[in-house]
Amino acid sequence: MSEHLLVVEDLEVQYEVRTPDGRQVARAVDGVNLHVDRGETLALVGESGSGKTSTANAVMRLVEPTGGRIVFEGRDLVALSGRELRAMRPRFQMIFQDPFESLDPRRTVLDTVIEPLNIHGIGADRAEREALALKALERAGLTPPARIGARYTHQLSGGQRQRVAIASAMILEPALVVADEPVSMLDVSLRAGILTLMAEMRDRLGAGYLFITHDLSLAWMFADRVAVMYLGRIVEEGTSAEVIDSPAHPYTQALVSVIPVPDTGGARERIVLTGESPSPLDIPPGCRFHPRCPLYRELGEPERCRTEDPELLPLLSSGTARRAACHESH
Numbered sequence: 224m225s226e227h228l229l230v231v232e233d234l235e236v237q238y239e240v241r242t243p244d245g246r247q248v249a250r251a252v253d254g255v256n257l258h259v260d261r262g263e264t265l266a267l268v269g270e271s272g273s274g275k276t277s278t279a280n281a282v283m284r285l286v287e288p289t290g291g292r293i294v295f296e297g298r299d300l301v302a303l304s305g306r307e308l309r310a311m312r313p314r315f316q317m318i319f320q321d322p323f324e325s326l327d328p329r330r331t332v333l334d335t336v337i338e339p340l341n342i343h344g345i346g347a348d349r350a351e352r353e354a355l356a357l358k359a360l361e362r363a364g365l366t367p368p369a370r371i372g373a374r375y376t377h378q379l380s381g382g383q384r385q386r387v388a389i390a391s392a393m394i395l396e397p398a399l400v401v402a403d404e405p406v407s408m409l410d411v412s413l414r415a416g417i418l419t420l421m422a423e424m425r426d427r428l429g430a431g432y433l434f435i436t437h438d439l440s441l442a443w444m445f446a447d448r449v450a451v452m453y454l455g456r457i458v459e460e461g462t463s464a465e466v467i468d469s470p471a472h473p474y475t476q477a478l479v480s481v482i483p484v485p486d487t488g489g490a491r492e493r494i495v496l497t498g499e500s501p502s503p504l505d506i507p508p509g510c511r512f513h514p515r516c517p518l519y520r521e522l523g524e525p526e527r528c529r530t531e532d533p534e535l536l537p538l539l540s541s542g543t544a545r546r547a548a549c550h551e552s553h
């Protein structure tokens with residue numbers, strides 16, 4: 224049995240889409256491999272359209288993967304029956320990007336947080352569930368809990384709503400939390416508070432987090448490890464410090480080059496990616512990044528980059544669990 228809390232192997236998510244040329248298949252997630260350990264945060268980082276949400280939704284079993292395995296606490300979630308999956312549900316929970324959409328506006332805050340207890344039959348009676356919910360609200364910084372609990376979710380601000388969403392995910396004491404851009408819709412001034420809350424919850428429960436963000440500097444702040452996603456694949460993975468201090472993959476290098484450097488006030492040399500923004504309807508052959516890769520051009524357009532799909536392999540020089548999918552980085 225795997226030591227890891229979550230192991231994702233060769234995950235694929237495809238969508239059939241209608242285009243002017245007829246039906247086509249979008250390979251949104253095209254062979255993703257990653258793992259999350261207990262108590263740690265893995266950030267999944269990438270541009271819009273790289274397949275982050277599709278990966279998250281597949282792990283949560285909200286979309287059907289077209290291939291691969293999702294092994295959580297030693298069991299393959301893809302192979303479970305509906306009933307077995309429901310029994311596992313409290314163990315893995317999701318926090319969504321948009322707290323305006325993810326909460327029912329006609330419910331009170333207290334009922335919102337009690338609902339997961341009702342669904343999973345936790346607590347002996349209404350009074351016990353209410354007590355658990357009030358405690359969860361308090362832990363989420365929603366105080367006084369009785370007063371906030373009586374409000375309707377539509378009466379709350381975005382930051383408060385996200386706290387309610389966090390409270391109702393965490394009340395089940397999950398082992399895994401998948402958070403899809405949990406602060407990107409919130410005012411910048413509220414973000415640190417929400418992230419601190421999420422970190423406290425993680426540490427209290429020893430939960431593993433799959434934390435999705437398009438913001439590499441946020442990943443660096445919040446996550447232990449980072450996996451960089453490009454066009455449906457992980458192209459680089461390592462500890463946050465390693466990946467950001469010395470990115471190995473040319474795509475990561477480009478992402479890192481646009482992070483402001485606060486200490487010096489100066490900028491790094493900015494690497495501007497050229498070429499068309501990629502589409503999962505038409506993934507380039509060979510290395511999927513080669514049409515936009517500065518290194519490919521610098522090296523005189525090696526044939527291998529156009530013909531061989533690079534695997535995500537350990538970097539020999541690192542001596543750690545660092546991996547990259549680039550022919551030139553090994």
Ligand SMILES: Nc1ncnc2c1ncn2[C@@H]1O[C@H](COP(=O)(O)OP(=O)(O)OP(=O)(O)O)[C@@H](O)[C@H]1O
Nearest residue numbers: 238240249251270271272273274275276277437503
């Ligand atoms: N239901 C769907 N039907 C068809 N195509 C889809 C569907 N959902 C996503 N896609 C496509 O799959 C690709 C990956 O989308 P996804 O939402 O997973 O990316 P993302 O990395 O989360 O992007 P963002 O940063 O914008 O949230 C995109 O090209 C998107 O257009």
Ligand SMILES: [Mg+2]
Nearest residue numbers: 275276277403
């Ligand atoms: Mg997304």
